Amino acid sequence: MAALELYVRQGFEKTTVEEIAQSVGLTERTFFRHFADKREVLFDGQDMLQQAFLDGVRAAPPSASPLEMVTAALAVSAESFTDERRPWSRQRHAVITANPGLLERELLKRASLAAVIAGALRARGVAERAAVLAAETGVTVFNVAFSEWIAEDEQRSLAEVERKVLEELKALAA
Amino acid sequence: MAALELYVRQGFEKTTVEEIAQSVGLTERTFFRHFADKREVLFDGQDMLQQAFLDGVRAAPPSASPLEMVTAALAVSAESFTDERRPWSRQRHAVITANPGLLERELLKRASLAAVIAGALRARGVAERAAVLAAETGVTVFNVAFSEWIAEDEQRSLAEVERKVLEELKALAA
DNA sequence: CCGATGATGTCAGCCGCTGTCATCAGCCTA
DNA sequence: TAGGCTGATGACAGCGGCTGACATCATCGG
Numbered sequence: 325m326a327a328l329e330l331y332v333r334q335g336f337e338k339t340t341v342e343e344i345a346q347s348v349g350l351t352e353r354t355f356f357r358h359f360a361d362k363r364e365v366l367f368d369g370q371d372m373l374q375q376a377f378l379d380g381v382r383a384a385p386p387s388a389s390p391l392e393m394v395t396a397a398l399a400v401s402a403e404s405f406t407d408e409r410r411p412w413s414r415q416r417h418a419v420i421t422a423n424p425g426l427l428e429r430e431l432l433k434r435a436s437l438a439a440v441i442a443g444a445l446r447a448r449g450v451a452e453r454a455a456v457l458a459a460e461t462g463v464t465v466f467n468v469a470f471s472e473w474i475a476e477d478e479q480r481s482l483a484e485v486e487r488k489v490l491e492e493l494k495a496l497a498a
Numbered sequence: 499m500a501a502l503e504l505y506v507r508q509g510f511e512k513t514t515v516e517e518i519a520q521s522v523g524l525t526e527r528t529f530f531r532h533f534a535d536k537r538e539v540l541f542d543g544q545d546m547l548q549q550a551f552l553d554g555v556r557a558a559p560p561s562a563s564p565l566e567m568v569t570a571a572l573a574v575s576a577e578s579f580t581d582e583r584r585p586w587s588r589q590r591h592a593v594i595t596a597n598p599g600l601l602e603r604e605l606l607k608r609a610s611l612a613a614v615i616a617g618a619l620r621a622r623g624v625a626e627r628a629a630v631l632a633a634e635t636g637v638t639v640f641n642v643a644f645s646e647w648i649a650e651d652e653q654r655s656l657a658e659v660e661r662k663v664l665e666e667l668k669a670l671a672a
Numbered sequence: 673c674c675g676a677t678g679a680t681g682t683c684a685g686c687c688g689c690t691g692t693c694a695t696c697a698g699c700c701t702a
Numbered sequence: 703t704a705g706g707c708t709g710a711t712g713a714c715a716g717c718g719g720c721t722g723a724c725a726t727c728a729t730c731g732g
Contacts, residue, residue, distance in 0.1 A: 389670075390670060391670055391671060424606065427606060427609070428602035428603060428605065428606045429602060431602065431605035431606055431609055432598065432601060432602045432605055434605075435601070435605055453642065453646075453663070453666060454666065454670060456642055457638070457642060457663070457666060457667050457670055458670055460638045460641075460642070461635070461638065461667070461670070461671070464631070464634045464635065464638065467634075468627065468630055468631060468634070472627075489627070489631070492627060492628065492631060493631050493635070493671065494671050494672075496563075496564060496565055496628060496631055496632055496635070497565060497635070497667065497668050497671035497672070498668075498671070498672070
């Protein structure tokens with residue numbers, strides 16, 4: 325999206341919606357017909373990510389424990405984070421962490437992701453509280469792994485990092 | 499705060515900052531000198547909560563594991579959530595969950611709480627990733643426990659609920 | 673009694689966001 | 703092919719959150 329370039333170049337707050345719209349030959353009003361607000365431009369792929377998690381949960385074997393279902397979901401979702409995508413993810417992440425408003429939006433997306441996962445777990449027979457805890461834990465693992473994955477010197481795939489993080493979390497809880 | 503009453507009565511979005519200000523005999527401009535924005539009014543006690551968590555971490559015995567330190571922090575912070583405060587917490591929570599913008603702010607507060615806790619853990623010698631995971635897990639436990647605690651028919655104290663939730667989370671990770 | 677300091681009021685203005693109505697392109701159908 | 707339907711865009715007005723700049727006023731130590 326062209327908006328990201330502007331956010332990178334001159335910062336999120338100093339970029340006007342009119343600027344973004346004009347940079348793609350449209351009107352401010354039209355921008356707001358495509359995106360709910362100025363922040364939402366950066367969160368377009370959210371549905372795809374959510375769907376990947378859902379697919380992962382549904383594809384887990386019937387015998388899987390809640391955490392194993394979440395682990396499967398993590399693995400599936402990690403596939404879309406290819407190596408070529410890493411620089412873009414890094415840039416986007418930098419913009420988001422530089423602005424509290426964008427950070428808020430990201431946290432909301434993650435929370436709704438967790439809620440959706442919890443729903444999928446419940447649909448597979450997991451009890452309410454266990455579903456919420458497992459989903460929330462899964463998102464935490466994803467967050468931590470993602471932060472490491474976009475580091476400049478990181479070589480491992482997201483899936484690999486996720487496995488390490490999950491392992492450490494289990495050790496912590498033991 | 500008088501703002502909460504207005505938010506409850508007529509909803510957050512339909513309440514104007516000027517209304518809030520006038521309801522306490524002040525000007526809109528003065529409101530913005532006391533609070534960064536319209537949402538911030540509902541998050542005044544945040545520093546106190548954060549401090550309680552910090553005290554808890556620091557008071558944990560030197561031999562404690564990261565998760566034990568966090569457990570200690572949960573216990574200390576739970577003290578301030580007395581039974582008389584429960585109805586107010588419930589009302590506030592209802593307003594927040596009814597509005598995405600307020601929910602975003604709450605999530606940001608929780609994230610910054612987790613970051614602060616992670617910092618305290620690091621200060622006590624916990625490794626970076628373990629500190630983040632333990633802190634994040636602690637906040638998750640707090641969230642889940644808090645949600646249960648404000649339920650209408652709930653009798654247990656927040657500390658009791660927290661213990662149950664933590665126990666279940668450990669079982670999940672096993 | 674005076675001057676410094678801090679809290680509040682006033683005013684102007686930017687920008688995010690919305691409702692409303694007009695316009696226009698593509699496309700289906702008689 | 704004419705006519706009408708639909709969906710996307712533009713144009714405009716307006717609200718409300720938020721900020722900067724300056725004025726006013728109370729309080730309080732000297």
